[in-house]
Amino acid sequence: MALAAxxxxxxxxxxxxxxxxxxxxxxxxxxxxxxxxVTFIEVQHLAVLxxxxxxxxxxxxxxxxxxxxxxxKPRPETLVLAHGVxxxxxxxxxxxxxxxxxxxxxxxxxxxxxxxxGDRATLERIFSVGLEGDAMRWTLELTxxxxxxxxxxxxxxxxxxxxxxxxxxxxxxxxxxxLLTIGPEVAP
Amino acid sequence: MTRAGWTGTLVFAVLAALALGVxxxxxxxxxxxxxxxxxPTARERLLVDELRTGLASRVIMVAIExxxxxxxxxxxxxxxxxxxxxxxxxxxxxGDRAGLEETAAFLSAxxxxxxxxxxxxxxxxxxxxxxxxxxxxxxxxxxGLAAKNLFPRDPTGETLHVLDALGERSLPTTGGVWSSxxxxxxxxxxxxxxxxxxxxxxxxxxxxxxxxxxxAAGALPAAPGAMAxxxxxxxxxxxxxxxxxxxxxxxxxxxGTILIAALLLAAWRSLPALLLTFLPVASxxxxxxxxxxxxxxxxxxxxxxxxxxLIGEAxxxxxxxFVQGAPGADWRATVWPTxxxxxxxxxxxxxxxxxxxxxxxxxxxxxxIAGLIAAALVTRWVLPEWRPKSLxxxxxxxxxxxxWRALSSIRPARIALALIPLVAVLILYADRAALFSxxxxxxxxxxxxxxxxxxxxxxxxxxxxxxxxxxxSAPGLDxxxxxxxxxxxxxxxxxxxxxxGGFETPTRYLPDAATQRAxxxxxxxxxxxxxxxxxxxxxxxxxxxxxxxxLHDVEQARTxxxxxxxxxxxxxxxxALDALLERSGPAVTAYLxxxxxxxGDLSPAALERLRAAVAGAxxxxxxxxxxxxxxxxxxxxxxxxxxxxxxxxxxxCVLLAWALSPARALRVVAPLALAVLTVAAAxxxxxxxxxxxxxxxxxxxxxxxxxxxxxFDRLARREPSAVPRTLxxxxxxxxxxxxxxxxxxxxxxxxxxxxxRTVAPGALLALLYSAWLAxxxxxxxxxxxxxxxx
Numbered sequence: 001m002a003l004a005a006x007x008x009x010x011x012x013x014x015x016x017x018x019x020x021x022x023x024x025x026x027x028x029x030x031x032x033x034x035x036x037x038v039t040f041i042e043v044q045h046l047a048v049l050x051x052x053x054x055x056x057x058x059x060x061x062x063x064x065x066x067x068x069x070x071x072x073k074p075r076p077e078t079l080v081l082a083h084g085v086x087x088x089x090x091x092x093x094x095x096x097x098x099x100x101x102x103x104x105x106x107x108x109x110x111x112x113x114x115x116x117x118g119d120r121a122t123l124e125r126i127f128s129v130g131l132e133g134d135a136m137r138w139t140l141e142l143t144x145x146x147x148x149x150x151x152x153x154x155x156x157x158x159x160x161x162x163x164x165x166x167x168x169x170x171x172x173x174x175x176x177x178x179l180l181t182i183g184p185e186v187a188p
Numbered sequence: 189m190t191r192a193g194w195t196g197t198l199v200f201a202v203l204a205a206l207a208l209g210v211x212x213x214x215x216x217x218x219x220x221x222x223x224x225x226x227x228p229t230a231r232e233r234l235l236v237d238e239l240r241t242g243l244a245s246r247v248i249m250v251a252i253e254x255x256x257x258x259x260x261x262x263x264x265x266x267x268x269x270x271x272x273x274x275x276x277x278x279x280x281x282x283g284d285r286a287g288l289e290e291t292a293a294f295l296s297a298x299x300x301x302x303x304x305x306x307x308x309x310x311x312x313x314x315x316x317x318x319x320x321x322x323x324x325x326x327x328x329x330x331x332g333l334a335a336k337n338l339f340p341r342d343p344t345g346e347t348l349h350v351l352d353a354l355g356e357r358s359l360p361t362t363g364g365v366w367s368s369x370x371x372x373x374x375x376x377x378x379x380x381x382x383x384x385x386x387x388x389x390x391x392x393x394x395x396x397x398x399x400x401x402x403x404a405a406g407a408l409p410a411a412p413g414a415m416a417x418x419x420x421x422x423x424x425x426x427x428x429x430x431x432x433x434x435x436x437x438x439x440x441x442x443x444g445t446i447l448i449a450a451l452l453l454a455a456w457r458s459l460p461a462l463l464l465t466f467l468p469v470a471s472x473x474x475x476x477x478x479x480x481x482x483x484x485x486x487x488x489x490x491x492x493x494x495x496x497x498l499i500g501e502a503x504x505x506x507x508x509x510f511v512q513g514a515p516g517a518d519w520r521a522t523v524w525p526t527x528x529x530x531x532x533x534x535x536x537x538x539x540x541x542x543x544x545x546x547x548x549x550x551x552x553x554x555x556x557i558a559g560l561i562a563a564a565l566v567t568r569w570v571l572p573e574w575r576p577k578s579l580x581x582x583x584x585x586x587x588x589x590x591x592w593r594a595l596s597s598i599r600p601a602r603i604a605l606a607l608i609p610l611v612a613v614l615i616l617y618a619d620r621a622a623l624f625s626x627x628x629x630x631x632x633x634x635x636x637x638x639x640x641x642x643x644x645x646x647x648x649x650x651x652x653x654x655x656x657x658x659x660x661s662a663p664g665l666d667x668x669x670x671x672x673x674x675x676x677x678x679x680x681x682x683x684x685x686x687x688x689g690g691f692e693t694p695t696r697y698l699p700d701a702a703t704q705r706a707x708x709x710x711x712x713x714x715x716x717x718x719x720x721x722x723x724x725x726x727x728x729x730x731x732x733x734x735x736x737x738x739l740h741d742v743e744q745a746r747t748x749x750x751x752x753x754x755x756x757x758x759x760x761x762x763x764a765l766d767a768l769l770e771r772s773g774p775a776v777t778a779y780l781x782x783x784x785x786x787x788g789d790l791s792p793a794a795l796e797r798l799r800a801a802v803a804g805a806x807x808x809x810x811x812x813x814x815x816x817x818x819x820x821x822x823x824x825x826x827x828x829x830x831x832x833x834x835x836x837x838x839x840x841c842v843l844l845a846w847a848l849s850p851a852r853a854l855r856v857v858a859p860l861a862l863a864v865l866t867v868a869a870a871x872x873x874x875x876x877x878x879x880x881x882x883x884x885x886x887x888x889x890x891x892x893x894x895x896x897x898x899x900f901d902r903l904a905r906r907e908p909s910a911v912p913r914t915l916x917x918x919x920x921x922x923x924x925x926x927x928x929x930x931x932x933x934x935x936x937x938x939x940x941x942x943x944x945r946t947v948a949p950g951a952l953l954a955l956l957y958s959a960w961l962a963x964x965x966x967x968x969x970x971x972x973x974x975x976x977x978x
Binding site for chain 2: 042044046048049050051052053055071074075077079086088090093095104105108109152172176
């Protein structure tokens with residue numbers, strides 16, 4: 001891959017705080033994907049429960065700002081984030097909230113959406129961004145800037161390989177955490 | 189002055205002083221009451237009460253426009269904060285989350301009595317398992333962030349269920365406050381302490397919002413882009429219409445008076461004569477207001493507006509006296525009988541309005557009758573006595589002669605008048621479907637732009653315009669809640685079927701005591717619950733040990749007292765509950781507003797099903813379709829206005845036939861009928877819809893125009909030398925009338941404008957047609973000495 005060499009060079013030079021070019025290169029590569037449709041498995045560790053919650057389903061992404069999380073098991077639920085508005089449909093109920101009005105939740109979804117769309121501006125507006133690894137295997141460490149959001153969410157860690165995301169790990173301030181593992185592409 | 193003159197003046201002075209006393213002590217209003225029935229049926233009373241003081245009447249919708257979304261949101265949040273601290277408001281909602289959290293805490297504390305999911309089945313092992321499994325789903329979603337702390341106390345998710353059932357409004361928010369769908373307005377809803385009918389209270393509330401807005405805007409750091417405050421709601425409308433009516437009445441009466449004074453000054457060229465001319469008008473107005481105050485108790489502002497019309501006719505009397513009362517002529521024998529007959533004709537017309545159920549019309553009728561009688565009496569008994577011998581109004585014979593020539597030149601064309609009824613009837617027939625207006629809102633003085641703002645804010649806020657409303661009254665709070673619950677139970681299936689979009693009920697916030705007791709009874713005893721919970725949790729990722737707080741809370745709820753309205757006091761839900769319950773003495777009324785599917789109107793079939801559902805509820809409740817009821821009321825007014833006007837016309841015809849002869853009466857009425865037809869056809873052709881006040885205006889045209897026609901009728905029987913002076917007086921009187929009504933035509937208040945637009949051209953045409961159709965002989969010699977009266 002043509003981008004890999006310069007990106008690796010940049011990362012070698014500044015491993016902990018990404019030079020503008022390394023993050024730009026990654027964002028550029030991510031932004032090149034107009035859409036995606038993958039499966040996922042999510043494991044959530046909650047302190048109020050004795051065992052982790054597992055769920056699975058599909059993620060659908062359309063550039064630049066529509067992200068759908070279709071939970072199929074164990075209880076169907078659909079979350080759609082589009083134009084900054086989140087709608088959650090469970091059973092016959094659909095709830096719609098503006099993400100900006102819900103600062104604790106915003107990092108959970110915007111981290112993934114902004115990364116998928118290679119939207120560096122949004123990413124850096126919401127988080128302080130750390131980038132590690134090389135272009136083949138990279139890790140984005142996202143720490144919420146908004147104090148209210150930071151009270152709920154400590155960090156979001158996204159791991160990926162070149163233009164593909166592999167896992168999204170969310171660490172909550174109360175010690176709860178979740179790991180979302182992205183599976184293979186769903187055939188259209 | 190003669191002895192009779194002294195007596196007349198003395199009587200006049202005493203009566204005027206009495207009338208002044210009455211007028212000074214009368215009460216004046218400018219609210220909606222003029223448009224409401226005088227003796228409402230039980231249903232109409234509900235409608236009227238609802239419009240004046242009900243649920244929707246206290247809501248002021250506030251929008252902030254301009255600048256950018258962030259600044260609008262900051263200003264809106266600050267404004268809401270200030271208004272919450274203001275005694276004029278019982279509640280302010282702007283979608284802020286602090287209120288939501290407070291609400292959630294309150295609901296959580298009382299969840300086992302407030303949640304309609306609490307049934308014996310839910311607390312079986314299977315029921316608990318299903319409920320806990322659902323809640324685990326919530327924990328896995330982004331909502332779980334807020335819900336997971338509740339989980340150990342509330343694993344069955346009652347708090348969320350109650351919040352959901354309350355239908356937390358899913359309005360879009362920007363920067364933490366509600367915004368319109370297009371994102372261009374920040375929105376909030378203020379609920380006033382004052383009822384909608386308390387216009388002063390509403391005005392204070394509007395003022396408080398404006399002041400707080402200015403203060404909040406001033407507190408923001410300076411930035412480009414001004415922000416504008418927009419308000420709407422029934423109270424805002426009441427304030428606006430009162431201001432409009434007040435403005436209109438003051439401005440238009442003033443303007444009408446100035447125009448007429450200028451006209452008369454040009455004719456008389458004498459200030460004393462001008463002042464004397466207005467004496468009958470002023471007496472008439474005084475008598476009119478006094479009569480309305482005595483007859484109705486309250487004088488409506490709009491009546492004073494109609495009162496301008498009186499100037500138009502009463503001023504005619506003194507004009508006839510001054511112009512036709514030529515030197516040496518016995519005015520009382522020649523002119524007075526015609527004025528008297530004209531006055532009686534008008535009184536007949538106005539008398540027809542008095543029985544109207546529409547208060548505005550009834551007051552107009554009484555006002556005009558008293559005013560015209562007083563004006564005529566003053567003209568007959570007082571004015572001639574006060575007229576100084578030295579006062580000579582100008583001899584207008586020359587003007588009259590010119591008028592005569594002009595009239596003679598067009599007389600041959602009068603055959604063309606035969607075409608008028610033909611053309612007019614054709615136009616009216618062609619327009620028959622859309623001829624009459626059908627909506628009460630057509631009477632509203634609120635300008636179109638404000639009404640559109642109201643509609644768009646309601647759409648933005650999803651605020652029900654409370655078109656469909658179910659009302660359940662009972663002696664006592666709990667009985668009213670039970671009645672509301674009985675209706676709600678029948679409405680729920682209709683929502684599921686999509687017949688109605690949704691409904692609100694006080695029982696959603698506060699169930700009746702029996703329901704709460706039943707829920708309490710569904711909660712198992714501690715040992716039973718512990719055993720069932722252990723069974724329910726098998727295979728679930730949570731152990732019973734973690735849910736000890738749940739057992740504790742259920743046990744507490746099992747022994748708690750039912751929730752009462754007092755528990756709601758001071759919470760954000762308290763205002764919502766208050767809005768749906770109204771206490772008047774021991775009786776309590778519960779309101780259940782219905783929204784149509786998708787927020788629209790109900791189809792006739794859906795309305796029928798809703799009606800059937802409500803009719804089947806015990807105890808009885810009433811469904812009101814406020815718009816249909818209001819429009820039915822308007823249609824009733826309109827029918828009444830038409831039939832009363834026809835009755836007035838019939839009375840006028842009978843009076844004239846009796847005073848003159850049937851043939852002469854026909855000649856008098858024919859040009860008036862033509863004038864009315866012409867105006868009606870012209871209004872229809874111009875695309876306007878005829879409303880109540882147009883119909884009344886036609887009656888007034890006949891009442892006022894009869895004076896002209898009667899003078900022509902009389903002229904045909906007098907010596908030709910009287911023609912020029914009579915013509916001159918009629919033209920001046922007519923111009924005064926046209927000026928008085930003409931200014932009304934420009935009023936922003938639709939009822940006043942309708943009256944003006946009908947009567948001003950109608951009166952002009954009545955004179956023209958009367959002159960055209962009169963059988964007159966040429967005056968022998970304009971300058972001839974006065975001949976003895978016939």
